Amino acid sequence: MSSTSRSSAGREPSRRRPRVLGGDGVPTLATVADEAGVSRQTVSNALNNPELLRPETLVRVQSVIERLGYSPNRAARQLRTRSSHLVGLRFEPAQEGTSNALMDRFLHSLVEAASRTGHHLLLFSGDPADPLDGYEDLLRSTAVDAFVVTDTYAGTPQAGFLQDRGAPFVAFGRPWDDPRADHAWVDVDGAAGARLATEHLLDQGHRRIAWLGWERSSRISQDRRSGWEAALREAGVDPVGLGVRLTDNVDAARMAAHRVLEDATVTAFVCASDTLAVGVLHALAERRVQPGAQVGVVGFDDSAAAQVTWPGLTSVRQPLEQVAVELVRSLHRVLGHQPVEEQGRMLEPTLVVRRSSERGWKP
Amino acid sequence: MSSTSRSSAGREPSRRRPRVLGGDGVPTLATVADEAGVSRQTVSNALNNPELLRPETLVRVQSVIERLGYSPNRAARQLRTRSSHLVGLRFEPAQEGTSNALMDRFLHSLVEAASRTGHHLLLFSGDPADPLDGYEDLLRSTAVDAFVVTDTYAGTPQAGFLQDRGAPFVAFGRPWDDPRADHAWVDVDGAAGARLATEHLLDQGHRRIAWLGWERSSRISQDRRSGWEAALREAGVDPVGLGVRLTDNVDAARMAAHRVLEDATVTAFVCASDTLAVGVLHALAERRVQPGAQVGVVGFDDSAAAQVTWPGLTSVRQPLEQVAVELVRSLHRVLGHQPVEEQGRMLEPTLVVRRSSERGWKP
DNA sequence: CGGGAGCAGTGGAACGATCCAACAGTAGAC
DNA sequence: GTCTACTGTTGGATCGTTCCACTGCTCCCG
Numbered sequence: 087m088s089s090t091s092r093s094s095a096g097r098e099p100s101r102r103r104p105r106v107l108g109g110d111g112v113p114t115l116a117t118v119a120d121e122a123g124v125s126r127q128t129v130s131n132a133l134n135n136p137e138l139l140r141p142e143t144l145v146r147v148q149s150v151i152e153r154l155g156y157s158p159n160r161a162a163r164q165l166r167t168r169s170s171h172l173v174g175l176r177f178e179p180a181q182e183g184t185s186n187a188l189m190d191r192f193l194h195s196l197v198e199a200a201s202r203t204g205h206h207l208l209l210f211s212g213d214p215a216d217p218l219d220g221y222e223d224l225l226r227s228t229a230v231d232a233f234v235v236t237d238t239y240a241g242t243p244q245a246g247f248l249q250d251r252g253a254p255f256v257a258f259g260r261p262w263d264d265p266r267a268d269h270a271w272v273d274v275d276g277a278a279g280a281r282l283a284t285e286h287l288l289d290q291g292h293r294r295i296a297w298l299g300w301e302r303s304s305r306i307s308q309d310r311r312s313g314w315e316a317a318l319r320e321a322g323v324d325p326v327g328l329g330v331r332l333t334d335n336v337d338a339a340r341m342a343a344h345r346v347l348e349d350a351t352v353t354a355f356v357c358a359s360d361t362l363a364v365g366v367l368h369a370l371a372e373r374r375v376q377p378g379a380q381v382g383v384v385g386f387d388d389s390a391a392a393q394v395t396w397p398g399l400t401s402v403r404q405p406l407e408q409v410a411v412e413l414v415r416s417l418h419r420v421l422g423h424q425p426v427e428e429q430g431r432m433l434e435p436t437l438v439v440r441r442s443s444e445r446g447w448k449p
Numbered sequence: 450m451s452s453t454s455r456s457s458a459g460r461e462p463s464r465r466r467p468r469v470l471g472g473d474g475v476p477t478l479a480t481v482a483d484e485a486g487v488s489r490q491t492v493s494n495a496l497n498n499p500e501l502l503r504p505e506t507l508v509r510v511q512s513v514i515e516r517l518g519y520s521p522n523r524a525a526r527q528l529r530t531r532s533s534h535l536v537g538l539r540f541e542p543a544q545e546g547t548s549n550a551l552m553d554r555f556l557h558s559l560v561e562a563a564s565r566t567g568h569h570l571l572l573f574s575g576d577p578a579d580p581l582d583g584y585e586d587l588l589r590s591t592a593v594d595a596f597v598v599t600d601t602y603a604g605t606p607q608a609g610f611l612q613d614r615g616a617p618f619v620a621f622g623r624p625w626d627d628p629r630a631d632h633a634w635v636d637v638d639g640a641a642g643a644r645l646a647t648e649h650l651l652d653q654g655h656r657r658i659a660w661l662g663w664e665r666s667s668r669i670s671q672d673r674r675s676g677w678e679a680a681l682r683e684a685g686v687d688p689v690g691l692g693v694r695l696t697d698n699v700d701a702a703r704m705a706a707h708r709v710l711e712d713a714t715v716t717a718f719v720c721a722s723d724t725l726a727v728g729v730l731h732a733l734a735e736r737r738v739q740p741g742a743q744v745g746v747v748g749f750d751d752s753a754a755a756q757v758t759w760p761g762l763t764s765v766r767q768p769l770e771q772v773a774v775e776l777v778r779s780l781h782r783v784l785g786h787q788p789v790e791e792q793g794r795m796l797e798p799t800l801v802v803r804r805s806s807e808r809g810w811k812p
Numbered sequence: 813c814g815g816g817a818g819c820a821g822t823g824g825a826a827c828g829a830t831c832c833a834a835c836a837g838t839a840g841a842c
Numbered sequence: 843g844t845c846t847a848c849t850g851t852t853g854g855a856t857c858g859t860t861c862c863a864c865t866g867c868t869c870c871c872g
Binding site for chain 1: 819820821822823826827828829
């Protein structure tokens with residue numbers, strides 16, 4: 087109703103014709119503004135700062151938006167605000183056989199968590215030989231607002247690179263011993279997980295509990311191992327000679343388990359991954375030893391394999407849904423340039439008990 | 450060098466200053482043009498139509514681009530060209546236990562294939578109750594160039610919706626019996642896969658080979674089953690009474706296998722999924738029957754579970770890398786509005802033989 | 813009654829790329 | 843010598859949004 091005076095330069099009548107409908111018939115801000123009898127800015131405010139509008143104007147604009155099925159053009163918005171609402175994640179080429187099933191669950195959770203704050207996930211790939219490939223280009227072209235970095239094993243340069251570059255990112259994985267690192271991170275407490283596993287086996291009456299982990303260079307494995315070791319010591323069991331290091335591979339674990347089982351006093355295994363635990367199960371099958379009933383086995387990651395393997399593999403489960411939520415929360419703080427109240431956040435894993443560690447179980 | 454006359458209203462001298470450096474110090478097209486002593490359009494041509502430039506100009510511009518580390522701003526380009534170089538994929542919430550490990554391998558392949566043509570993958574999620582949620586919004590806001598649709602089981606409305614909407618997309622999965630469908634698709638020949646599996650077991654000397662599949666409503670299962678049935682008939686074996694339908698679940702398969710094995714003449718199983726095959730392995734373990742040596746088992750999808758399960762599960766492997774490549778190729782044709790030379794493309798699976806089907810094997 | 817504050821809303825400019833029409837310069841044809 | 847064709851390059855306009863400075867208008871206070 088409130089028809090205000092509309093000033094017009096009036097020099098050249100048909101030169102500057104405000105385009106009111108996009109080329110393909112897609113409505114734009116101008117379409118909505120025209121239809122609702124307000125200016126473009128008012129429509130923009132209706133979307134981004136609704137509290138600035140008088141309630142009745144807001145309702146009117148919103149109903150036009152609804153009726154026309156208008157959504158703001160992402161490219162235009164991105165160009166103006168310099169924010170794409172996209173989060174980049176480099177998706178490494180899969181290595182078959184290893185437990186990247188973890189990735190699947192994590193990815194789902196991340197997509198969902200991000201979408202709750204209006205963000206989408208942009209997957210990209212890069213030259214496997216160059217762990218930094220792809221990042222630079224997305225940064226320069228301002229295609230993403232931030233990155234999520236997933237592999238922060240010792241020696242991976244992504245976090246350092248992005249930090250030096252001044253690019254916003256959050257890491258899934260603590261920076262371990264890099265003293266220069268001061269970026270946001272979220273991680274799961276591997277030591278606590280291994281401790282859970284070990285204490286569970288101790289509860290089942292096991293004493294001499296072996297550890298199967300990765301090479302010494304893996305900080306993740308060292309971390310988990312420390313939980314096993316501490317739990318054993320607290321129970322008065324000497325862990326010396328019970329720890330084995332090998333590559334993350336079913337067959338390597340199978341053979342290692344055979345060697346360990348030569349020592350008849352060993353009655354249980356805690357493993358740094360489900361892959362290794364599955365290898366132990368293979369060895370038990372070959373020795374015709376009942377998992378659970380005779381020898382307890384616990385894996386790590388609660389992968390799909392753990393869930394379907396016979397007779398059911400007890401495993402430490404990472405709270406990936408919660409990790410995703412925390413990552414997104416962190417991302418928001420980083421992007422909002424808010425003071426980072428805490429640099430990192432450590433989450434607690436849980437133990438999913440299945441029959442491979444249930445002593446009472448008989449097939 | 451070329452100082453041309455610069456028209457200026459003259460009222461306020463410093464109003465129209467052509468910004469040559471982005472706010473954050475990020476170089477823009479204008480920066481490069483200025484530095485190379487050419488116009489913006491020439492730089493743009495150097496990137497998009499290099500053949501239009503004189504070779505020496507091209508080299509000069511390229512060296513400046515290299516030196517400044519310039520990449521065109523994606524938002525600006527997207528706004529002007531109406532193309533985001535993003536491909537949307539709705540990433541469904543994971544259902545634990547089912548074989549979406551397939552998805553992991555597929556996703557990797559797709560990201561890689563897409564990146565080879567300069568496209569990135571945009572993952573989004575939506576209300577699980579509404580299979581169309583999310584698509585509309587991305588279309589309206591012109592956030593993606595196209596979609597990849599992965600679940601085209603009977604009754605899923607995505608393909609129909611996008612087709613009616615006139616949105617570009619490619620489906621992984623044939624349109625089955627929808628006569629209205631005329632969109633591009635890529636699929637794997639399930640019947641051929643089941644035939645491979647069945648013939649392999651026949652070669653191993655098995656005759657009465659059972660089928661474990663999903664409910665009758667699943668077209669995918671029906672398709673695979675038809676391959677098993679045909680192979681059996683050609684070998685002169687009557688498949689009647691050898692087929693079982695159940696839900697895709699380890700325990701359901703385990704119990705079904707027990708029932709089937711009451712009939713002592715059955716010596717092998719072909720399954721519509723690895724999940725079902727793992728269930729059969731569980732049943733065999735409970736009966737203390739050797740997989741492979743006594744009863745042959747073949748699964749479908751070559752999931753991580755198949756690869757680590759003891760004693761190794763023979764499985765039909767889908768050529769997902771090739772699927773991804775074909776999908777991207779199709780997408781290109783669809784986006785380029787080229788005449789679609791073929792509407793769909795059917796790829797052949799392969800059989801990965803492991804010990805669960807090797808008759809000679811002894812533990 | 814004049815003036816500062818606050819409110820709802822306006823029009824122009826800007827983001828950084830590409831599209832477009834036009835331009836200078838050269839060569840070839842008449 | 844002029845006209846046409848062609849090549850390489852140019853400046854201006856444009857895509858759709860948000861930022862910015864500003865305008866009427868009302869209200870309140872001294």
